[in-house]
Amino acid sequence: MLCREDPPTARTDWSCPLHVRRLPTLLVAFATVIVSAVALPPAHADGWQPKTPPLTTPWTHEVGPDNALPDYPRPQLTRKRWQNLNGVWQFAGATAGEKPPVGKDLDERILVPYPVESALSGIARSVQHMWYRRTFTVPSGWRNRGQRLVLQFGAVDHTAKVYVNGREVAAHTGGYNAFSVDVTDALNPRGAQELIVGVDDPTDIGHQAVGKQRKPGDGIFYTPASGIWQTVWMEPVAGAHIGDLTTTPEPSAGRLRLTANASAPGGTVEAIAYAGHKPVGRVTGKAGDELSIRIPHAHLWTPDDPYLYRLKVRLRSGHTVVDEVGSYFGMRSVSLGKGEDGKTRMLLNGKFVPQVGTLDQGYWPDGIYTAPTDEALKFDLAAHKKLGFNMVRKHMKVEPDRWFYWADRLGLLVWQDMPAMFGGHEPSAADKKQFEAEMQAMVRQHDSHPSVIVWVPFNEGWGEYEPGRIADTVKGWDPSRLVNADSGVNCCDSLPDNGEGDIYDDHTYVGPGSPPIPRGDRASVAGEYGGLGLKVDGHMFDPAGSFAYEMTPDSATLTRRYTEVQDGVRKLVVKCGLSASVYTQITDVEKEVNGLYTYDRQQPKMDAAKVREANRSIIAAKPSPDGGDQPPGTPGLEGVSFYPFGEGSGTTTADAVGDHDATLVGGPQWTTGHDGPGLQLKGSSQFADTGAAILDTTGSYSVSAWVKLDRRGSFATAVSQDGPSNSAFFLQYSGADDRFAFSFAGVRALAPAAPETGKWYHLTGVRDAASGSLTLYVDGQKAGAAESCLGDASTGHTVIGRGKFGGNPVDFWPGALDEVRVFDRALSAAEVAELAG
Template identity: 40%
Template sequence: MRFSIAFVSWLLPATALATSNSRVLKRANDTDYVLKKGPLDTPWTEKVGTNPWPEYPRPQLQRSDWKNLNGVWRYKNASAGDDKSPPSGVVLPEPVLVPFCLESALSGVMGSHNIWSWYQTTFDVPSSWTAGNRVILNFGAVDYEATVFINGNQTTFHRGGYWSFNVDVTDYLSANGTNELLVFVYDPTDKDNIQIPLGKQTLDPSHIFYTPCSGIWQTVWLESTPVEHVTQLDLSADMNGEVNMTVHTSSNSSTLVQITIYEPHSTDIKATARGRTNGAFQFNVESPKLWSPSSPTLYNITVKVGSDTIQSYIGFRTISHGVINGVNRPLLNGEFIFLFGTLDQGFWPDGIYTPPSREAMIFDLQTLKNVGYNMLRKHIKVETALFYQACDELGLMLIQDMPSLRPSVPVGPALGDCQVKTQPVANAESQAEFDRQLAILIEQHKSYPSIITWVIYNEGWGQAHDRTHPEFQLTDLVRSLDPTRLIDSVTGWFDFGAGDFHDNHHYPDPQCGTPWYSIQSTPYDYKRIAFQGEFGGIGHNVSEDHLWKVQKAINEINGTYEIDANLDVWNERAHFLLSELRGQIEKYDCSGAVWTQTTDVEGEVNGMLTYDRRLNRMDQVQWKRDIQALYDTAAARAANSTTVMQMADTLEGL
């Protein structure tokens, strides 16, 4: 499509790239993309096609005029410094399907050690978009650094593999209607002594560390905005109906904001309010229905600033902690709720970090919800905004980890049973970058009702131990950015007392709030919430049909904490371990637990589901009964203070 005359009038003159761009457009839309044959697929792999993830990607800040740029782009491997000479107007040699990691089969590349890369596509701006508006280019996430060029001009640089970013590209658009977009990506993962937030990615996959994700792995899109437009919405709404909102805009000035809140699943107006941009304001909504796992009520809202109109949503709920009959408990809407969920890695055999589709992503969540899980621990990874929306809608509470730095010590229950490359936090620069990105995690995700807890460090990975413990300062940072949630400062090991949780990891049996503990753990601190951050992890080997067909991964299956002979035994062992957890809830102070894990991942075979999502290991009748028994026992335990007070007195005397 071409611009209207009115639209063209405010663009820069046509560049010298106009002729070559038309040639690029022809190639960019061709059909040489081929789905690769990966080590394993899912039921959704063949359904992806060349129009992946067509949904609007940012549900809490939606606009009507937008254009999805996902699809077949061009790609080539690159070298350090190539960004100094972008290949503008030159058709790149390989197709790549955006938004899938370069290592994935769905990308059509399925490469390895993709340290430097070029991406290329072209786009037209719809002529129907309002004349005089700005054109914003948005990226859901690019791992790890992205330098963006429009028509040969560098427009922005971004660092951090998990965070959304955008740039106003209006002044770089070509008047001939066809624009070239180039993205130069640098992703070192764990190369050499580099220490960056990367979660479980490694260039050399080994058992609990997996295939990395390089490049564009979330949706890329354009949108049309007024000159002054909303750039971010900060939303929180508590159980009493108080809404706290900050509407950030491009001008950073104080402008009138008009808010309309609608009844759930209706166009009937629930409430209206007014405020000013770029500063927090509050208003009350009478008698809201509260958000909870059993009733995940959400309210759609419209936000108007000048000529900019945004669609969003909120959920009314309060997260806190308090002493219930002598025990420090997590509270949802003022009531103790036992938190029980899976360790959710978020890896896929066909898309690595990116699920093949929204349908596939929700399949995992619904499978867990169906047997009674009320929570997930999103394990050292950040997901697409549509994942958090799905948890909001399904009523799955989220414990959200900060993606970790590389382990600074060997990992495993005995400090050394798993051989991985480790790298200490060697300098202030790597710590400062981790701190900066932790703040981005909070700022970009604090408006989702389903997130109830932030995790800073996992098992000491990237946690400095040879100086003042950074988790205390970072806990204060997180609290200042978001005072509405709990903080699990250190999940697992190296706990020196920061945060709201005393969080123990132990496999396969739990040690949750108990008067005994194991190596790497610490004695239960009754002044904080007793939590089992990881346990279970029991494995069940499967036929080759369901395995990640990489020989090294298959060879490492026996590294699983426990292998059970068949599914009957696996379910029997699960029942035994859940019964043991129930006993600790009944007798001691356990307030929540995380079962490892949602799915198998590569060489791990300890999931509720196999890695291909084709086999559900759970005896669902048994699992529903056992999970409900945890909730029932916790409710009964909260009404009985005798045991806990005896234990508290004992610990006080130590």
């Protein structure tokens, strides 16, 4: 038996438990050595040399020709016999349409499967058209009894053609999914076999799904990763063999739904499920049919207890076993339902568990898209567990199968993005067809992993089209999971939200944003926020170009700000129905220095114990009804502060009802106001500072002002109150919408029409904390409304004539202001009308 801690033998044993509490050495054992690999002699090892990466990871120097990702690459469909074809291949750049170099040595050497742009590949340059070449031999015994030889490719970016002994055997398009080809009929009777792979990858010159790859990488977009970037291997199979498995757990019904698809019709499938040493369920049926395995009293898979069952599947022809594969599964369910507070929540196994994760982009300074080793691939996920997270959003990339295996084993919920098409064009019908084909392949390849719970077709509108149809299509492919139709639907290039998918997803930096209180049949999540930065000398990809959404000076400050931001998330979970949060991000990526770890994975940036405590406090949070009794506030229409600007001269202006006289900063001029004197601002560097945080911005409040714009086009703020990074609110003109607005960062209540320059308007913004609403009134009439459950806490000054965003003063008012009032309560519509009149 293989249930002790000794190194496993070459044979497969199906009775060992797969519980995560085993020693760390066994975490590798299941997927790496339950199958035996035929030793591969070095091939063209001479001449390969890695280039120097911009940063080295702890695993950079472990990579070489003899150990380029040697682990079995497909843990949910394993076979005993296989041969890894990773290692040194011949390489050459090519021209479009060039014939394959059959029988010709190529000048360069590349280490497969590291992308051609990476240092570990040994090439480290951008190549659009390329050739890979090597030879292999078929091990003795692999051709016995009608066996077929199948080549397997984990992923090649983007279009690949495969030739064996000069014969084209496969063509594949799509940089993120696996493909295979039966090459038996192209083999020579004996001896060396020639394998050539031609690859074309236009990256952002083309229209394909590229995620965040750009030429050249810059800002929030990164170095491309072209060519073969996941493991290549081969294995012998019977003429009729199991091609793939689909497993769908149904814990409430006490069963596992299983479909085993075979390469030829007519076979019989026998499947046995094991818990530890014990077989707990079996089923026999026709290949290709959906079968049901009874799993009584199922041990549920959760992030805190990621229990996995083993699965053995045989294909029979009559009484003869013609194929046998190993797999595993977890028993868990994902759904929407009501939480304890009656709000719609994301449920795991029928219960609400707050999901706390990070944005995980999967980039490496030495391998770009390809982690240098399997331990490196595991590292980021293990770091999530160490820091108290229970979820990860895989952003704009699809990882190798072994990444999902580690998520299954370690216990992390996974949101899987579909990498976006390049957004510089309107997708054509052909673009859409290819995008959807690649997305379906992504879903199909990974739909048996218990860790995967959400599919994300679009992000912030990049390449977005027909979101309703796409959400329904993805749901049709996989009804057992949730669909987040457009992560960041509130921002950027997103199409208007019309209720598509299962989730409303808010992106606000630094945030967290406060998405609408979930009503109806959709959950609310904060799908991106954070981005707090710290520069660590010696560990930056580009020291001069490094940036973050909010930079901090040291680890202690970064840790403090992180705990403050996470406490905001906890309040959203408790009061506002938030189901999940995704912090940006687990590691730095190229110029972005907003990770919990540096890009080279050498340095953690925060106090791990405090990070873990903040994260676990969210997961332990218990929902309660929102709102509650709001303080009545100060009655009447004078407010708690009133600035009539009656002086007409000087560098200060009096608070007529409070004690917060304002200082005029930057030399604003006095002018004729709406009624008597007013304040004239030039649209840069000028504002009035009240010297105090007049409002408790976590509660209800209102602000009003008479305003006149001299010009339109850029954002302009009449009244705001400074927060740590952004203003807690903005009574403003939104340049992005050409409308007046009452806003939080990322949320705007907008007027229906553009204002005129040179004309006075009365604006009132009302924040009602009980209902979680923002309402804008223009000239006493309701003009727009938006939902945002929590207001940002703010101890910064209330200011007139500018806002704050990203830590900087912004949006200076270009025009005149008069009669600014501040109220510590939500005004009624009738009171606003009276105030304007």
